[in-house]
Amino acid sequence: MDKAYANPEEYGLADLLCCAASREVQDNEIVFAGTGLPMVAIMLAQKTHAPNLKLIFEAGTLDGRPPEIPTSVGDARCEMGASRSSGLHDAFSIAQRGYVDLGFLGGAEVDQYGNVNTTCIGDYLDPELRLTGSGGNPDINSFARRTVFIMVHEKRRFTEKVSYITSPGWRVRKWPGGDTVHRRELYGAAYRGGPSAVISTAGVFRFDDESGRIYLDTCHAGNSPGQIRDLCQFDLDISRVSGETLPPTREELHFIHEVLDPEQIFIPKVKRG
Amino acid sequence: MSSGKRITLQQAAEIVKNGSSLTFSGFTIWRRPFALIYELIRQRRTGLHLIEVNGGPQTEFLVGAGCVDIWESCWVGHELYGKYGANLSRKVGNKEILVEDYSHAEMLFRFSAAASGAPYAVTQTSLGTDIHNPAYDTLGNAGLRDGKRIPKHKYQFTEDPFFGAGSQVMVPAAKVDVAVLCVQQVGEEGTVRVNGQFYSDPEVARAADITIVLAEEVVPEEYLRRESDLNTITSFEVDHILECPFGAHPTGMFGRYDVDGGFLKDFYGKTRTQEGFDDFAREWIHGHDQMSYLEKLGWPRMLSLKANTALKYSTGVKRGQ
Numbered sequence: 001m002d003k004a005y006a007n008p009e010e011y012g013l014a015d016l017l018c019c020a021a022s023r024e025v026q027d028n029e030i031v032f033a034g035t036g037l038p039m040v041a042i043m044l045a046q047k048t049h050a051p052n053l054k055l056i057f058e059a060g061t062l063d064g065r066p067p068e069i070p071t072s073v074g075d076a077r078c079e080m081g082a083s084r085s086s087g088l089h090d091a092f093s094i095a096q097r098g099y100v101d102l103g104f105l106g107g108a109e110v111d112q113y114g115n116v117n118t119t120c121i122g123d124y125l126d127p128e129l130r131l132t133g134s135g136g137n138p139d140i141n142s143f144a145r146r147t148v149f150i151m152v153h154e155k156r157r158f159t160e161k162v163s164y165i166t167s168p169g170w171r172v173r174k175w176p177g178g179d180t181v182h183r184r185e186l187y188g189a190a191y192r193g194g195p196s197a198v199i200s201t202a203g204v205f206r207f208d209d210e211s212g213r214i215y216l217d218t219c220h221a222g223n224s225p226g227q228i229r230d231l232c233q234f235d236l237d238i239s240r241v242s243g244e245t246l247p248p249t250r251e252e253l254h255f256i257h258e259v260l261d262p263e264q265i266f267i268p269k270v271k272r273g
Numbered sequence: 274m275s276s277g278k279r280i281t282l283q284q285a286a287e288i289v290k291n292g293s294s295l296t297f298s299g300f301t302i303w304r305r306p307f308a309l310i311y312e313l314i315r316q317r318r319t320g321l322h323l324i325e326v327n328g329g330p331q332t333e334f335l336v337g338a339g340c341v342d343i344w345e346s347c348w349v350g351h352e353l354y355g356k357y358g359a360n361l362s363r364k365v366g367n368k369e370i371l372v373e374d375y376s377h378a379e380m381l382f383r384f385s386a387a388a389s390g391a392p393y394a395v396t397q398t399s400l401g402t403d404i405h406n407p408a409y410d411t412l413g414n415a416g417l418r419d420g421k422r423i424p425k426h427k428y429q430f431t432e433d434p435f436f437g438a439g440s441q442v443m444v445p446a447a448k449v450d451v452a453v454l455c456v457q458q459v460g461e462e463g464t465v466r467v468n469g470q471f472y473s474d475p476e477v478a479r480a481a482d483i484t485i486v487l488a489e490e491v492v493p494e495e496y497l498r499r500e501s502d503l504n505t506i507t508s509f510e511v512d513h514i515l516e517c518p519f520g521a522h523p524t525g526m527f528g529r530y531d532v533d534g535g536f537l538k539d540f541y542g543k544t545r546t547q548e549g550f551d552d553f554a555r556e557w558i559h560g561h562d563q564m565s566y567l568e569k570l571g572w573p574r575m576l577s578l579k580a581n582t583a584l585k586y587s588t589g590v591k592r593g594q
Contacts, residue, residue, distance in 0.1 A: 074300035139378035172401025188439015263593030
């Protein structure tokens with residue numbers, strides 16, 4: 001298989017995000033999958049560099065090896081090839097017990113400490129727009145060692161203060177008082193980690209080990225660090241940029257479009273030619 | 274042998290009273306008891322208190338039709354076929370509904386507590402989020418926390434008294450009047466066999482005071498008891514049963530039929546406004562019964578959704594672009 005990097009005209013932005021997400025997975029890890037592009041990314045990792053990863057679907061399929069891509073985690077396509085088909089009590093108990101290494105999540109807004117909002121835009125008690133709500137976002141983010149967020153990059157989404165903290169980042173609120181503390185202090189013995197990366201449509205971001213503040217790691221082709229900083233409401237640290245986000249390989253593109261998502265459910269094919 | 278548990282769809286809907294608290298089987302767009310959801314809308318039920326592990330199209334239909342006063346859950350949308358719950362969102366904006374937000378695991382643990390007769394569950398999830406913000410206790414702010422069916426508090430915080438593991442959050446049991454399940458098979462005495470992922474069906478069935486099961490088929494109880502290790506819910510946990518083929522449409526049923534993504538996309542696109550919802554309900558719900566609804570959908574559509582019996586999902590359904 002051709003492991004050479006593809007040329008820019010051979011892939012689209014969704015391919016790039018999918019491959020960047022896939023490369024966050026390490027072999028032998030237990031990975032918690034949500035619906036959508038992350039499912040393709042995880043199965044891509046399973047086909048390439050992480051053949052021994054174990055996949056948990058939130059609806060209750062454990063160590064899944066689906067023969068074709070499910071359209072949601074409740075899908076009948078999750079079951080075939082799995083170690084067990086079960087339910088949510090198993091999925092969340094296993095997560096709370098500490099089995100999960102990595103989870104992929106999404107969000108409408110993120111702040112500089114990785115707090116994510118999927119609940120509402122504007123004042124919670126009088127919102128401009130009610131969104132889907134939390135789903136399992138805070139649960140996976142509380143229980144897993146690492147979480148990776150995949151997000152559309154717009155200035156209004158990379159915000160100084162999220163409208164509502166749905167999912168806990170590195171500096172969170174200690175209730176009932178509401179003081180801001182490092183999540184390590186709050187989670188006690190249940191502390192295992194937290195957000196490790198944000199993959200946006202502009203670049204890949206990581207978090208400082210000590211301060212928990214976000215910084216820019218790589219820029220997707222065509223974006224400069226300065227441009228990306230201008231796309232954030234907070235003052236983005238661009239002093240640690242390691243280069244450009246690596247493009248997909250031809251092998252990865254083959255798996256995405258010929259094997260995993262030939263129906264183009266989540267990832268459209270780039271028209272060639 | 275008949276146990277007298279069989280009822281009709283109309284009778285099943287009548288068990289759910291105005292003001293009842295209600296929950297369902299399934300997960301987002303899978304195995305939701307739609308035949309009964311439609312019947313509740315036809316019977317113009319009001320004041321419902323939905324308590325769901327997660328929401329989905331069933332939430333959107335009941336909320337759009339004005340049946341629901343309170344929704345306690347964590348998520349609503351149509352997965353790939355509609356990115357959020359537009360009806361719920363509209364009613365939240367108009368202050369026509371109360372929403373109490375928990376996390377997904379918290380909702381699940383709340384039902385597990387109720388299902389085991391415990392008053393609450395303890396967990397470490399979602400610490401530090403606004404889900405635990407005391408100002409955002411919607412039912413408390415509305416003065417509804419009577420300590421009877423609605424718990425006195427949304428949360429209580431504590432420190433682990435046994436092992437010193439630090440902060441813990443206690444979430445109240447989810448006490449519900451009625452659970453309505455939609456499954457592949459039920460026996461005449463109520464034994465349920467779910468094929469595929471059973472989601473949180475065992476917990477919600479046990480948590481509720483009354484459990485109603487809609488099944489693709491009612492089968493001889495003796496057939497299910499031949500291999501009792503394959504069964505999911507005990508006979509005596511089920512109060513009422515009815516046979517209702519394709520009763521989950523437009524949601525999917527493992528091994529039987531896929532999600533009707535086109536139907537959900539159409540619903541999502543057309544029901545952003547109340548007028549749009551009312552038109553959709555006139556077309557698909559009012560003036561219909563379950564048979565005329567299926568007739569309107571038609572054989573070609575249902576055959577495209579029909580699962581391959583070896584694979585357990587449809588190979589004919591169009592899923593992508």
